[in-house]
Amino acid sequence: MKLAYFPGCTLKTTAKKLETSALAVAETLGLKIEELPNWNCCGTVYSLASDDLIKQLAPIRNLARAQSFEYKTIVTLCSMCYNTLAQSNILVKNNGEKLRKINEFMSEEEDYRGEVEVKHFLTLFKEFGFENIKKIVKKPLSKLKVACYYGCLLLRPKRIGIDDCEQPHILEELVLSLGAEPVNFPYQVECCGSYHTAVKPEIVAMRAYRILENARENGADLVVTSCPLCYFNLKDRQRDVKRLYAGFKEMPVLYFTEIMADALGIT
Amino acid sequence: MRVGIFICHCGRNIASVVDVHWLKNEAAKLKNVVFCEDYIYLCSEPGQKFICEKIKELNLTHIIVAACTPSLHGETFSRTLESAGLNRYLLEIANIREQCSWVHQNTPEIATKKALKLIKAALAKLTYAKPLTPLKVPMIRKALVIGGGIAGIQAALDIANGGFEVYLVEKEPSLGGHMAQLSETFPTLDCSSCILTPKMVEVAHHKNIHLFTYAEVKNIEGTVGNFEVTIVKKPRYVREDKCTGCNDCVDVCPVIVPNEFDQGLGARKAIYIPFPQAVPLIYTIDLENCLNSKKLIVCENCFKACGPKAIDFLMEEEEVKIKVGAIIVATGYDLIPLEALPEYGGGRYQDVITSLDLERLLSPSGPTGGVIRRPSDGKIPKSIVFIQCAGSRDPEHGRPYCSKICCMYTAKHALLYKHAVPEGKVYIFYIDIRAAGKRYEEFVQGIVEEERVLYLRGKVSKVFRRNEKLVVLGVDTLTGRTVEIETDMVVVAPAIISNNGGKALAQILKTPVDEFGFFTEIHPKLRPVESPTIGIYLAGAAQSPKDISESVTQASAAASKVLALFSQKRIALEPIKAEVDVELCKGCGICVKTCPFGAIKIIKKKKKKYAQVSKAVCQGCGSCMGACKFRAINVAHFTLKQLFSQVDALLEG
Numbered sequence: 001m002k003l004a005y006f007p008g009c010t011l012k013t014t015a016k017k018l019e020t021s022a023l024a025v026a027e028t029l030g031l032k033i034e035e036l037p038n039w040n041c042c043g044t045v046y047s048l049a050s051d052d053l054i055k056q057l058a059p060i061r062n063l064a065r066a067q068s069f070e071y072k073t074i075v076t077l078c079s080m081c082y083n084t085l086a087q088s089n090i091l092v093k094n095n096g097e098k099l100r101k102i103n104e105f106m107s108e109e110e111d112y113r114g115e116v117e118v119k120h121f122l123t124l125f126k127e128f129g130f131e132n133i134k135k136i137v138k139k140p141l142s143k144l145k146v147a148c149y150y151g152c153l154l155l156r157p158k159r160i161g162i163d164d165c166e167q168p169h170i171l172e173e174l175v176l177s178l179g180a181e182p183v184n185f186p187y188q189v190e191c192c193g194s195y196h197t198a199v200k201p202e203i204v205a206m207r208a209y210r211i212l213e214n215a216r217e218n219g220a221d222l223v224v225t226s227c228p229l230c231y232f233n234l235k236d237r238q239r240d241v242k243r244l245y246a247g248f249k250e251m252p253v254l255y256f257t258e259i260m261a262d263a264l265g266i267t
Numbered sequence: 268m269r270v271g272i273f274i275c276h277c278g279r280n281i282a283s284v285v286d287v288h289w290l291k292n293e294a295a296k297l298k299n300v301v302f303c304e305d306y307i308y309l310c311s312e313p314g315q316k317f318i319c320e321k322i323k324e325l326n327l328t329h330i331i332v333a334a335c336t337p338s339l340h341g342e343t344f345s346r347t348l349e350s351a352g353l354n355r356y357l358l359e360i361a362n363i364r365e366q367c368s369w370v371h372q373n374t375p376e377i378a379t380k381k382a383l384k385l386i387k388a389a390l391a392k393l394t395y396a397k398p399l400t401p402l403k404v405p406m407i408r409k410a411l412v413i414g415g416g417i418a419g420i421q422a423a424l425d426i427a428n429g430g431f432e433v434y435l436v437e438k439e440p441s442l443g444g445h446m447a448q449l450s451e452t453f454p455t456l457d458c459s460s461c462i463l464t465p466k467m468v469e470v471a472h473h474k475n476i477h478l479f480t481y482a483e484v485k486n487i488e489g490t491v492g493n494f495e496v497t498i499v500k501k502p503r504y505v506r507e508d509k510c511t512g513c514n515d516c517v518d519v520c521p522v523i524v525p526n527e528f529d530q531g532l533g534a535r536k537a538i539y540i541p542f543p544q545a546v547p548l549i550y551t552i553d554l555e556n557c558l559n560s561k562k563l564i565v566c567e568n569c570f571k572a573c574g575p576k577a578i579d580f581l582m583e584e585e586e587v588k589i590k591v592g593a594i595i596v597a598t599g600y601d602l603i604p605l606e607a608l609p610e611y612g613g614g615r616y617q618d619v620i621t622s623l624d625l626e627r628l629l630s631p632s633g634p635t636g637g638v639i640r641r642p643s644d645g646k647i648p649k650s651i652v653f654i655q656c657a658g659s660r661d662p663e664h665g666r667p668y669c670s671k672i673c674c675m676y677t678a679k680h681a682l683l684y685k686h687a688v689p690e691g692k693v694y695i696f697y698i699d700i701r702a703a704g705k706r707y708e709e710f711v712q713g714i715v716e717e718e719r720v721l722y723l724r725g726k727v728s729k730v731f732r733r734n735e736k737l738v739v740l741g742v743d744t745l746t747g748r749t750v751e752i753e754t755d756m757v758v759v760a761p762a763i764i765s766n767n768g769g770k771a772l773a774q775i776l777k778t779p780v781d782e783f784g785f786f787t788e789i790h791p792k793l794r795p796v797e798s799p800t801i802g803i804y805l806a807g808a809a810q811s812p813k814d815i816s817e818s819v820t821q822a823s824a825a826a827s828k829v830l831a832l833f834s835q836k837r838i839a840l841e842p843i844k845a846e847v848d849v850e851l852c853k854g855c856g857i858c859v860k861t862c863p864f865g866a867i868k869i870i871k872k873k874k875k876k877y878a879q880v881s882k883a884v885c886q887g888c889g890s891c892m893g894a895c896k897f898r899a900i901n902v903a904h905f906t907l908k909q910l911f912s913q914v915d916a917l918l919e920g
Binding site: 164166167184186190217 | 609610615729731732733738
């Protein structure tokens with residue numbers, strides 16, 4: 001089965017590492033993934049306005065394109081893209097009238113029928129089987145203690161969450177299959193500060209400090225995440241953390257696909 | 268046929284939308300109409316008098332009242348007819364409020380025309396109406412009470428003291444329900460079991476009460492006055508007639524399991540009574556945990572120790588059939604499990620407990636002898652964080668309702684803890700304090716002001732463990748700050764939910780429950796203790812979350828309804844029943860399959876097969892009338908002829 005890969009803007013710019021490592025891992029696992037031709041912006045933050053359909057246009061157009069190229073599934077890496085595409089998809093699936101209006105406005109060659117499935121890479125790996133991943137691990141990450149950080153967009157709202165929104169464990173399962181040890185991490189779904197990073201970076205620095213210190217308290221050597229925004233806030237904002245909290249020691253932050261690539265021996 | 272039409276303004280409810288003057292003039296022109304008038308409030312005393320006088324004065328034979336829904340005032344106007352000497356079934360109500368003025372507020376012209384059509388339809392139906400007489404059937408003046416908690420106990424005692432026999436069925440081995448688990452009750456701090464156990468004993472000894480514990484209602488047939496109930500008695504493997512409650516069997520039993528009555532915080536043996544004051548004082552063997560199975564006896568300790576030889580592993584489930592005239596549902600409530608509250612660490616950390624768990628820790632007869640010890644290490648907590656509304660007032664999780672009792676018992680818990688551990692710290696997260704009840708607000712305020720308890724208005728987002736402590740992350744919305752509290756123990760006030768068996772029982776009773784599984788009443792304000800199924804009454808938290816005093820109040824109210832019903836030896840039933848035209852009936856039996864009440868059977872007489880309806884069982888629902896291919900069944904007051912002419916009148920021009 002062919003899978004359409006929807007990168008989104010960040011994956012082609014600041015989160016290039018996430019894309020490179022994820023695609024390499026997918027290739028090693030033998031998954032057939034092709035970049036969706038002619039994709040556009042995912043729509044960024046999912047619009048909660050119920051009477052402003054223009055904001056659903058970007059995500060639905062991507063889904064319509066996937067449909068026109070006969071992809072049944074669209075996979076994403078960025079949590080934001082996943083969230084927006086998945087939520088918009090549910091909105092039009094459950095509301096024929098809204099779908100009709102959007103289709104009319106888009107005037108794509110064929111109408112979107114609401115049948116494309118939106119999936120995150122983590123779900124894809126879970127379906128591949130963590131046991132099967134374990135079998136092909138070349139360099140087990142033994143003794144590595146990992147704090148798995150989810151943020152919000154992969155888990156909330158519940159109807160599109162890839163796992164339990166309060167106590168997720170999909171990343172932990174993955175980390176275990178790589179031979180590493182996931183640590184207890186109560187702050188795994190605490191907010192990273194999100195877009196405050198643009199206007200009030202000190203808020204993000206305070207959030208990042210608490211999250212990273214909580215990981216350290218629980219014995220983590222590093223933090224993994226799947227979201228480019230969380231990654232930026234937890235990693236790049238550590239400079240600001242240091243300024244606010246004297247004595248703060250840096251904590252490595254990596255994308256989950258980076259440690260996967262390591263364990264699978266991809267160079 | 269001399270028809271009188273009375274059009275109600277209902278204040279402005281109808282008259283501000285429907286042009287009642289035009290309506291009056293048009294309706295007066297209809298066939299057979301002798302008199303037509305409008306009136307501001309027909310349901311009022313003078314309004315009814317007006318109808319009554321006109322009937323007598325003009326010799327009216329049939330009446331149409333164009334007003335609100337018949338479910339509100341149908342009975343009122345029927346009585347008006349009776350007081351004027353007319354048969355109550357010669358009344359037809361045209362609902363021009365709910366079905367007209369309220370729903371067509373913005374289109375008064377259309378509403379007015381529709382009102383006339385509704386009157387025409389009522390007239391069409393009324394043309395074929397026949398006077399009917401209520402059916403009188405003998406009533407079995409005995410009651411069934413389902414549930415042996417405080418509500419069921421109170422209801423059973425009230426009916427029994429009124430002189431009628433009661434069957435009280437409780438699914439657990441002992442009476443008492445949740446109230447037996449509580450330590451002290453708000454706002455008076457009465458010892459819960461001290462005020463409950465005398466009532467339990469009274470039930471057991473009452474000559475009019477037949478007590479079935481460790482038993483469940485399996486099936487119910489029939490209707491008000493004549494219910495046939497099947498009760499299943501689960502085997503205790505201890506003979507009730509022989510057990511003396513001496514406790515010798517418990518001493519020798521080698522199996523130790525968590526005691527459900529102590530919320531799993533204490534232990535019991537495989538042969539047990541749930542708590543020392545249990546009524547009846549008869550032991551029960553929990554065969555799931557006993558070393559013996561039904562086929563294999565490997566341990567005979569209790570058998571050998573029992574002096575009166577009461578142990579009997581051959582006991583089987585037993586069915587008992589009884590007949591009663593009325594039923595009270597008092598099946599109580601459950602709490603959502605801790606596991607349903609993962610954000611508070613429910614089910615994950617031992618020291619996150621429910622308020623009911625805390626009741627057991629506070630109880631002098633509880634697993635810790637009344638000393639508050641946290642489950643993980645048995646230490647006395649130096650601080651407790653209480654989280655109210657844990658799962659209640661939470662539409663996201665499907666429970667938008669308030670569980671009602673949590674504000675009060677949390678305040679009580681804070682008080683009891685502070686009295687036991689004066690240097691201890693208490694934090695209470697709440698949304699609003701709801702203390703509406705006699706002396707409730709004073710109780711809570713006293714604790715807020717005098718006990719050094721910190722009330723934080725806001726919700727908790729997360730509970731997690733840091734070393735020996737639990738960390739609570741929350742928000743204090745009054746200061747607008749997030750707070751982080753390190754504490755020894757967390758007590759959540761879980762949402763009250765309908766009892767686990769409630770929905771299944773509702774199906775057996777054929778009575779409705781709401782979307783949360785709570786039993787529905789006929790009218791929330793004016794008929795709050797009657798279920799829509801006549802003869803079935805509601806008491807206690809089976810209907811909605813309630814505290815003890817409300818449960819008792821409602822139980823007595825339900826009992827008084829039953830006593831009022833039992834004041835008559837025969838019961839009058841609505842004559843709206845299915846009637847079979849034997850000449851048309853082919854005896855095909857489709858109606859038998861359609862009838863939801865099992866009221867129809869096919870009989871054979873003089874070589875002809877035909878359907879026969881049991882009038883006492885028939886509810887007049889009309890399913891059979893709709894299903895009959897030969898139009899051989901008619902429901903009185905709603906005959907095919909009446910309904911067809913009503914529909915024709917509505918569809919006309």
